[in-house]
Amino acid sequence: MLTSLRLEIRKALRRSRSYIGPVAMSLLILAVAVGLKHGNPFDYMRRLMEQHFIITGSFINAAFLCRHLLEGITYFFLPLFACLVCGDLLASEAADGTIRTLLCRPVTRTQVMVSKYLVAVVYVIGLTIGTGVLAYLVGALILGRGSLVLLRGGIWVLPEPTAILRLAQAYGLVAVGMLAVGSIAFAVSTLLSNSNGAIGTAMAVLWGSLVIQEIEYFSALKPYLLTTQLDLWRRLFFGSVTAHDLARAVTVMLTYCAVSFTVGLLVFRRRDVLA
Amino acid sequence: MPDVVLETIELTKSFRKRRAVDELSLRVFEGDVYGFLGPNGAGKSTTIRMLTGLVRPNRGTARLLGYDVRARRLDAIRHVGAIVESPAFYKYLSARENLRIFSSLSGGCDRKRIDHVLDTVGLLDRANDKVKTYSHGMVQRLGIAQALLPNPRLVILDEPTSGLDPQGMKDVRDLILQLAREQKITVFLSSHLLHEIEQVCNRVGVISRGKLIAEGAVSELLRRETEVVEFTVNDPPRAAEILARFESLKVLNSENGRLAVQGPEGSIPEANRILVGEGLAVSAIIPKMMTLEDLFLKLVQEGGHVD
Numbered sequence: 104m105l106t107s108l109r110l111e112i113r114k115a116l117r118r119s120r121s122y123i124g125p126v127a128m129s130l131l132i133l134a135v136a137v138g139l140k141h142g143n144p145f146d147y148m149r150r151l152m153e154q155h156f157i158i159t160g161s162f163i164n165a166a167f168l169c170r171h172l173l174e175g176i177t178y179f180f181l182p183l184f185a186c187l188v189c190g191d192l193l194a195s196e197a198a199d200g201t202i203r204t205l206l207c208r209p210v211t212r213t214q215v216m217v218s219k220y221l222v223a224v225v226y227v228i229g230l231t232i233g234t235g236v237l238a239y240l241v242g243a244l245i246l247g248r249g250s251l252v253l254l255r256g257g258i259w260v261l262p263e264p265t266a267i268l269r270l271a272q273a274y275g276l277v278a279v280g281m282l283a284v285g286s287i288a289f290a291v292s293t294l295l296s297n298s299n300g301a302i303g304t305a306m307a308v309l310w311g312s313l314v315i316q317e318i319e320y321f322s323a324l325k326p327y328l329l330t331t332q333l334d335l336w337r338r339l340f341f342g343s344v345t346a347h348d349l350a351r352a353v354t355v356m357l358t359y360c361a362v363s364f365t366v367g368l369l370v371f372r373r374r375d376v377l378a
Numbered sequence: 379m380p381d382v383v384l385e386t387i388e389l390t391k392s393f394r395k396r397r398a399v400d401e402l403s404l405r406v407f408e409g410d411v412y413g414f415l416g417p418n419g420a421g422k423s424t425t426i427r428m429l430t431g432l433v434r435p436n437r438g439t440a441r442l443l444g445y446d447v448r449a450r451r452l453d454a455i456r457h458v459g460a461i462v463e464s465p466a467f468y469k470y471l472s473a474r475e476n477l478r479i480f481s482s483l484s485g486g487c488d489r490k491r492i493d494h495v496l497d498t499v500g501l502l503d504r505a506n507d508k509v510k511t512y513s514h515g516m517v518q519r520l521g522i523a524q525a526l527l528p529n530p531r532l533v534i535l536d537e538p539t540s541g542l543d544p545q546g547m548k549d550v551r552d553l554i555l556q557l558a559r560e561q562k563i564t565v566f567l568s569s570h571l572l573h574e575i576e577q578v579c580n581r582v583g584v585i586s587r588g589k590l591i592a593e594g595a596v597s598e599l600l601r602r603e604t605e606v607v608e609f610t611v612n613d614p615p616r617a618a619e620i621l622a623r624f625e626s627l628k629v630l631n632s633e634n635g636r637l638a639v640q641g642p643e644g645s646i647p648e649a650n651r652i653l654v655g656e657g658l659a660v661s662a663i664i665p666k667m668m669t670l671e672d673l674f675l676k677l678v679q680e681g682g683h684v685d
Contacts, residue, residue, distance in 0.1 A: 207431075
């Protein structure tokens with residue numbers, strides 16, 4: 104198993120596709136940081152706060168960048184880049200025919216599947232957490248550090264240590280959510296010989312879930328929807344999330360991962376390799 | 379009796395309603411270069427996929443080196459090298475890196491072994507180039523190198539000369555013969571190229587529409603089908619007239635002083651005696667050897683149709 108895993112990591116590191124996500128996220132972070140520094144966004148927040156407080160310095164800092172970035176990447180960039188790699192790990196082997204060469208060696212299909220999935224886990228978690236860490240570092244360099252100031256039914260000021268803890272929890276939760284989306288793409292890719300279908304299906308599940316959670320008729324489904332649990336990251340900054348809430352969200356999202364992986368494994372183990 | 383290294387027993391595979399392989403039973407013995415011959419769509423690749431565990435048979439058994447492929451695939455495949463259809467590699471990696479990846483799945487091998495197989499197929503000087511820069515022929519040769527990596531007792535090659543130019547085809551054929559003679563590797567070679575099988579293989583199985591329609595030593599199969607002889611006589615028209623009186627003989631044609639006659643093996647000396655007895659000068663009797671191509675077309679026409 105370790106051999107298979109090592110090989111999969113080596114292959115992943117040599118594929119240009121693996122670098123699209125990290126490079127794109129780095130550029131995005133830089134662009135947002137520069138935009139926040141030199142533009143005049145969130146001016147309304149400053150004016151609002153100045154009615155009640157004396158503001159020194161800027162609330163647009165590293166913590167704010169990290170929090171602000173999550174709003175923009177959770178439902179598009181991160182799942183897209185997660186699916187781009189997860190949906191391709193098996194599909195590209197089928198499309199290129201290398202799955203034949205691979206499975207003609209004394210290795211079980213379960214070993215192949217598990218090692219590929221572990222690569223997917225490492226990639227998705229690395230991409231999400233790495234984005235958070237990089238955003239904080241770039242933000243600290245360009246915007247400076249400080250408390251996290253948010254508006255929601257009032258003004259919330261989280262001291263820097265608390266803000267970092269909440270940001271870590273938020274990025275961790277989003278990482279599990281991205282893993283669930285990536286797992287769906289991974290499972291679908293066991294059926295298809297091209298990754299586009301897998302990426303499309305996983306993104307459709309994510310966005311479909313977003314739509315369904317807004318429809319009253321499906322309210323009974325809401326606790327089991329991926330996006331309902333993923334959305335919990337927003338509440339983490341306002342002290343309204345209990346450990347139970349967090350555990351439930353993680354459990355639901357990990358269930359998506361487990362079910363997707365199991366279905367993918369069953370399909371892959373039984374499937375005739377005709378590619 | 380040499381060991382059976384590859385065996386299928388009533389191996390059957392259907393895709394929806396189409397039966398791709400139909401109760402196929404064949405045996406390959408240690409040291410054989412076995413030609414698996416059939417027209418396109420006959421079921422050769424499906425059989426090879428079942429042998430390597432890529433496709434699950436609906437019925438029947440496939441055994442490699444004595445191990446049931448379904449029950450003990452890892453043991454069965456451990457000392458087997460295979461190319462299934464066109465060889466496929468990670469194009470973004472070099473030949474050496476590809477071989478290192480595939481060898482590590484078989485327990486690994488050192489750089490010397492990788493260099494040795496690359497040298498065997500004539501790719502050592504391009505070992506560090508990415509596979510995407512390789513020609514089709516080079517990829518085919520790399521496929522053979524990959525199959526040789528685990529020091530196999532049996533190599534399964536699916537149309538290894540497909541898409542190669544004449545020189546490339548000759549190189550691959552020479553390589554197969556070299557492997558069989560010098561390294562004593564048993565070779566299972568699937569092909570639809572009759573001359574290739576005739577040149578390389580000692581035994582052949584002919585498959586048509588998923589069914590095995592003939593199997594045996596190439597020379598034996600051809601001899602079995604030898605039933606035409608050519609008489610060189612001084613007066614062919616008269617000789618044809620004389621031989622036409624015999625029911626067991628059939629005069630096929632008469633050209634350039636030669637008379638082609640078809641009949642059972644035992645009737646030829648009798649025909650010769652009669653011709654000589656009638657005062658004709660018979661200067662030669664030459665058995666007209668059937669080529670594998672003649673045999674193949676005859677068998678396929680009897681057993682099914684060529685796609």
